[in-house]
């Protein structure tokens with residue numbers, strides 16, 4: 001059901017510092033920082049040849065990553081995002097299997113529908129599913 005790895009996300013306490021590290025120390029292609037109010041985060045994507053890393057800092061104490069950073073003040077690996085062709089049918093399959101879905105489907109940073117799955121039901125890893133419809137992709 002899942003397709004490509006879309007991104008791996010790292011929660012960071014200071015996005016500008018993390019962006020500088022990736023750009024200046026690692027020589028990576030770091031995009032612009034973007035605020036995602038609805039998700040409570042400010043993010044920047046690092047584009048690699050074969051995948052993408054999402055750097056995220058919390059907007060405030062109510063952000064879903066605020067508690068995560070309280071436990072790990074230096075930051076840490078936060079979630080992994082897989083592409084699915086049809087998020088509604090993926091969700092149905094998850095619910096049928098008893099996997100807890102965290103919140104509703106929302107529009108993610110790429111402007112596509114995303115949803116999160118409870119780490120307690122997925123080997124301790126927070127999973128994001130992002131809908132990437134094959135028919136809408138360039139050939």
Ligand SMILES: CC[C@H](C(=O)O)C(=O)SCCNC(=O)CCNC(=O)[C@H](O)C(C)(C)COP(=O)(O)OP(=O)(O)OC[C@H]1O[C@@H](n2cnc3c(N)ncnc32)[C@H](O)[C@@H]1OP(=O)(O)O
Pocket residue numbers: 009036039041054056064065067068077078079081102107108109110114116119124125126128
């Ligand atoms: C969508 C926009 C953008 C994009 O890519 O397009 C993004 O990716 S935004 C990313 C930020 N959004 C989210 O993370 C939304 C989903 N996350 C959540 O709903 C919460 O963060 C949740 C439920 C995973 C944790 O909530 P909370 O922090 O309130 O709970 P606790 O701190 O009490 O933790 C409970 C339990 O879960 C474990 N946990 C927490 N975070 C993670 C994690 N990232 N990976 C693995 N496990 C995690 C935590 O250790 C606790 O475990 P326990 O055994 O009960 O101690």
Ligand SMILES: [Co+2]
Pocket residue numbers: 007009054079081128
């Ligand atoms: Co993400």
